[in-house]
Amino acid sequence: MKTKTLAISGIIAALYVAVSLLIAPFAFGPLQFRIAEMFNHLIVFNKKYFFGIVLGVIVTNMFSPMAAYDLTFGVAHSIITLSLTIFASKFINGHMARMIFNTLIFTFTMFIIAFELKLAFDLPFFYTWLTVAAGEFVVLAVGIPIVAALNKRLNFKSLI
Helix, strand or coil: CCHHHHHHHHHHHHHHHHHHHHCHHHCCCCCCCCHHHHHHHHHHCCCCHHHHHHHHHHHHHHCCCCHHHHHHHHHHHHHHHHHHHHHHCCCCCCHHHHHHHHHHHHHHCCHHHHHHHHHHHCCCHHHHHHHHHHHHHHHHHHHHHHHHHHHHHHCHHHHC
16 A cells, blocks of 8 residues: 555544544434544545545444444444445446445445344334434435535545
8 A cells, every 4th residue: 555545544534533523422323423424425536545434434433332333333334335335336427426326325234233233222123224324314415515525626536
């Protein structure tokens, strides 16, 4: 890994952690608005952002009240879903369409987090899937225009 890629990955991870912990009460549990999830959209610009995003999720989940579960299910959720977006991006043209796909796939795969919450707290699976998916959808949908605007300024494709 090049030094520049390593440095940018570290910055992304640090930003993910800082933004998540800023609103920590809403970053964990059955109703989540983890604003740092907007960083997931970076994957549509360059797959090298994968490492920074996953590292950010790992470190953030160490602060979770249910760290053992979050380090397993939360990290797995990010790895699986980011990988699906990387794969699908080969067939989807345009950053906007890829971010829409990314939003939908992250929202759908929140069943992984719902399963985690079912195991950890015996919460009802389908209701919890609905609540965590709704939070994820809102954050990522709001994130699309924000990330698109930042991309015009920063050019994420060539940044890393």
